[in-house]
Amino acid sequence: MLSKILSLFTSTKKPPKQPAVEKTPSKTMNNAKSIRKGELGEYKVTIQLDQMAKEYRHISDLLLPNPKAKSGYSQIDHILFTPYAIFIIETKNYSGEIKGGREDKHWTVNKRFKMLNPFYQNYGHIESIRSIIQVEKENVVSLVSFTRRCTFSVDPELRKIGSNDLIVYDIELTEFIQRKINRLRERNKEHRFTAEEIESMYESIKRENITNSKVRASHVEALKSGGTLTQKTDAVTEHKCAVCGKAVTDKIAKFCLANESRFQGRVYCYEHQKAH
Numbered sequence: 652m653l654s655k656i657l658s659l660f661t662s663t664k665k666p667p668k669q670p671a672v673e674k675t676p677s678k679t680m681n682n683a684k685s686i687r688k689g690e691l692g693e694y695k696v697t698i699q700l701d702q703m704a705k706e707y708r709h710i711s712d713l714l715l716p717n718p719k720a721k722s723g724y725s726q727i728d729h730i731l732f733t734p735y736a737i738f739i740i741e742t743k744n745y746s747g748e749i750k751g752g753r754e755d756k757h758w759t760v761n762k763r764f765k766m767l768n769p770f771y772q773n774y775g776h777i778e779s780i781r782s783i784i785q786v787e788k789e790n791v792v793s794l795v796s797f798t799r800r801c802t803f804s805v806d807p808e809l810r811k812i813g814s815n816d817l818i819v820y821d822i823e824l825t826e827f828i829q830r831k832i833n834r835l836r837e838r839n840k841e842h843r844f845t846a847e848e849i850e851s852m853y854e855s856i857k858r859e860n861i862t863n864s865k866v867r868a869s870h871v872e873a874l875k876s877g878g879t880l881t882q883k884t885d886a887v888t889e890h891k892c893a894v895c896g897k898a899v900t901d902k903i904a905k906f907c908l909a910n911e912s913r914f915q916g917r918v919y920c921y922e923h924q925k926a927h
Contacts (some may be wrong), residue, residue, distance in 0.1 A: 659878075668780050675897075681687055683886070686902075688843070695728070695821055696711075696728070696729060696740065696742055696796060696824060696914050697711050698755035698768060699821075699824050699825045700729060700731055700825070702825070703731070703825060703828070703829075704733075704850070706733075706734065706738075706846060707731060707732060707733050707849075708731075708732045708849055708850070708853040709729060709732065709901065710729070710730050710853065710856060710857060710860070711729050712726075712728065712862050713725075713726070713727040713730065713856070713862065714726050714727075714838060714860060714861040714862075714866070714867055714870060714905050715727065715779045715780070715783065715856070715859050715861070716861070716921075717775065717778075717779040717781070717782075717861065718902075718903075719778070719779075720775060720779070721873065722869075722870050722873035722874060723771055723870075723873075723902035723903075723906070724861070724866075725775055725776050725779040726740055726870060726871045727739065727776045727780070728740055728742045728822075729742070730780065730856060731828065732844070732849045732852055732853050733828075733832055733844075733849075734790065734842035734843060734844050734845075734846075735832050735835040735836055735839065735843050735844075736790055736792050736831065736832070736835055736843065737780075737786060737791050737792070738791075738792045738794050738828060738831075739773055739776055739780065739791060739792070739793055739794065740794045740795075740796060740798075740824075740865045741769050741772060741773045741776070741794070741795045741796070742795075742796045742802075742821070743769060743795065743796065743798075744798060745766070745797060745798070745800070745801055746760075746798070746800040746801065747759050747760050747761035747800075747801060747802070748760070748762065748801070748802050748804055749797060749801050749802070749804065749805065749818075750762065750803055750804040750805065751768060751771075751802055751804075752805070752806050753768075753770065753805075753808065753809060753816065756768055756771065758805075764766075769795040769818075770795060770816050773793045773794075773795060774793070777793060777866060778883055778886065779789055780856065781865050783855055783859050784852045784855050784856065785822065785924045786852070788865040790843050790844075791814070791815070792816075792817065792831060793815060793816045793817070794817050794818075794819065794824075794828070795817070795818045795819070796818075796819050796820070796821045796915075797818070797819075797820060797821065798820070798821055799820050799821065799822055801820070803818060805818055811859050812827070812830050812831055812834050813834065817831070826873055836875070845851060851889070858913065859908060861906070861910065863909035863910075864908075865909070866905060866906070866909045869905075889901075890904035890918045891918065892918060892919050893917040893918060893919055893923075894919060894920070894923040895920060895923060897920045899918060899920050899921075903918070903919075903920065903921060903924075904918050907919055907924070913927055914927055
């Protein structure tokens with residue numbers, strides 16, 4: 652009885668629980684997640700292209716010289732060579748409503764954020780490729796792939812298989828490619844490119860692809876800083892073409908020196924690079 656009375660005066664309350672503090676993801680974490688999503692998207696596309704017909708050839712993650720680009724290079728996600736057309740594929744990792752017209756310089760994401768018209772971007776890629784291999788514009792299909800986290804509010808023509816500019820969801824990429832090939836086959840009957848021509852184009856592009864990690868990192872930094880690698884990027888240096896003796900810019904010299912297996916440590920102007 653006495654113990655019961657004493658227990659009434661003894662506090663048995665536990666200290667109140669502190670509210671859980673919700674951790675806000677850091678900017679670094681968000682960037683890492685974004686990069687990871689982008690890598691997964693690229694991988695998803697690569698798997699689809701790997702499963703296409705054996706006579707097709709494709710290359711992913713290319714960095715090609717492009718004197719007309721602000722950084723001096725074009726970074727291309729995927730190229731697919733087929734007997735009926737060459738597909739230049741740009742992949743995008745956005746979420747929300749994608750809105751814009753074919754001729755608009757900028758599109759919007761969720762009516763708030765601007766993005767460069769991806770077909771303008773892909774046009775630069777196509778011109779870079781055409782400077783390496785001789786191919787007519789009508790034999791090139793510009794294809795822009797978005798994840799299914801998007802919805803399209805774009806020109807209806809960009810979804811019609813008759814167009815050479817196509818916007819698709821990543822999950823329907825190979826379906827659209829095959830439909831386009833079928834349409835071209837019905838219209839042209841004969842192949843545009845032989846197996847030998849496909850192999851030759853594939854090897855030419857592969858040979859031009861820059862794999863040097865420093866050059867690739869410089870390209871990324873140039874894009875972040877508005878397209879200039881350094882203040883002296885376009886300045887003429889002491890480097891001269893090994894054939895004509897013409898002075899070349901830092902960009903051209905860096906490109907030649909980064910491709911030692913092709914140029915044997917020599918520097919060539921843009922015109923004389925084509926002979927090597």
